[in-house]
Amino acid sequence: MSPTPPDHLHVPRSVRRAGWRRAVLFVAVVGVFVLAGGAAAFAQVPAPTAPVAPDLNTVLNNIRNWIMGILALLATVFLSIGGVRYMVANGEPGEVGKAKDSFRNAGWGYGLAALAPVVVEILKQIVGG
Structure with missing residues (x-):
């Protein structure tokens, strides 16, 4: 029979889960404020007569930038969640x-x-851009 830890060292599972939920909520709120602040700082009104995408290279470069941004954002979220989970574990x-x-x-x-730029270069080769 293995010895059980004293009652003052035992943390109930419900308390650990509550701490985990608070940590995730805190990371989510901070993330929203960071993203909202960054979006407001770079907001611009596009010129009404300028074309949105003058050529295919511009479109593919825009796609690359979006892919890289979304993947980096998701990776950062996973990294943050992993760090919080590791601390709370x-x-x-x-x-x-x-x-x-x-x-x-x-x-x-x-x-x-x-690798997103490599994928866009392959797409350029495929479509002939």
């Missing part, structure tokens, strides 16, 4: 494993974001 092997999975997913996201 409290040595629990299952939670540490989930945190490591989030770190791995973030790595995949950053890797794909880095």
